[in-house]
Amino acid sequence: MLPKVDLSDIADELTRLGDEIQRAYEDSEQAVDPAPQVSLSGFAQLLDAVRAGEADSHGGSAQLLRAATGAEPDALLDHGLGLLRQLAEVARRLNQESHAQAVEVLVVPFTCWMLRRGAELQHPEEVVSALATLANSLEEPDELAELYGLMDEIADGIGADRIQGMDPTDPTDPWLILLINRGIVATRSHQPALMEAAFDAIGEQLPDHAPYFFREGMGQMETLNYPTQVRELMQRYFDKWCSGQRLH
Incomplete structure (x- = not known):
């Protein structure tokens, strides 16, 4: 099933995955750094910030995002992708491969949400990879x-x-x-x-x-x-x- 391009849905899915990754982290005997909560908290804060970027046009949304965050939409997109990548890497080190892939897939709806609000995707590698993962999971x-x-x-x-x-x-x-x-x-x-x-x-x-x-x-x-x-x-x-x- 395709993820929805909706910040609330992204946040809910990340909370679900984050809880499971956090449990694996707490049960793990190996030292894994950073803790999952670092990425999760950072991404939650980012979502709270970018929710301010709602307007009737790309230009209007971009202006609101700049005013609310002091950063360019492109940089906010890159920051979010980096946090999701970091969490997926932690999950993978905890041998949570399916959770790592599920986190990686969330880069697609997050990217589309940001693109609709004036961002430009400068580093498409992981997004393209996530699209391929989604394509392989769909049949209808x-x-x-x-x-x-x-x-x-x-x-x-x-x-x-x-x-x-x-x-x-x-x-x-x-x-x-x-x-x-x-x-x-x-x-x-x-x-x-x-x-x-x-x-x-x-x-x-x-x-x-x-x-x-x-x-x-x-x-x-x-x-x-x-x-x-x-x-x-x-x-x-x-x-x-x-x-x-x-x-x-």
């Missing part, structure tokens, strides 16, 4: 279509400098991973309109990767029982990118 096309919407928001919120600095030869580049994963999620949503938008972006921004993506996509069409309209659309992009001189 409607939920995948909803996830596609969140992926779009995050793609739109990534700083232009980060996108321009993409290294298409690096398979770990977060912008490349996001575009590819968004194409996969669009396909699994069974919605041709989402597929076209995602596929066009891959062709425009990752032309060297496009033939491999659509060749792999056609292989999935043959392996899995995709609807006719999905198969036909994938075939069209396969024909465009994987025929003639493009085949290599």
Whole structure:
């Protein structure tokens, strides 16, 4: 199930996870630093501060956030991501892998909430990783279509400098991973309109990767029982990118 882009829901889920991580911390015989409560308290304080950033526009929200916190929305977003990362690392050191992953997933709704209030995502690595975790946990096309919407928001919120600095030869580049994963999620949503938008972006921004993506996509069409309209659309992009001189 997708997390809601809502500060109260984020806070409630973090309280639930934090209680369990704190119990594991108290029961642990190994020394783990910092204590989970450090991250939990810091994030709770941050949520209280950013709740002031409610306005009818991105610019208005950003102005309210600056007035309430004395910090730029980008910096507040980075701070929140850092606190969640710190808590997930503590959970992992306590052998609470499932709780660590659940904490990491919360970076998605928190990021989207901040983006809607004027922040720009300068360091997308962990958010892109969390989106992949969510995609792997979903099966229903409607939920995948909803996830596609969140992926779009995050793609739109990534700083232009980060996108321009993409290294298409690096398979770990977060912008490349996001575009590819968004194409996969669009396909699994069974919605041709989402597929076209995602596929066009891959062709425009990752032309060297496009033939491999659509060749792999056609292989999935043959392996899995995709609807006719999905198969036909994938075939069209396969024909465009994987025929003639493009085949290599």
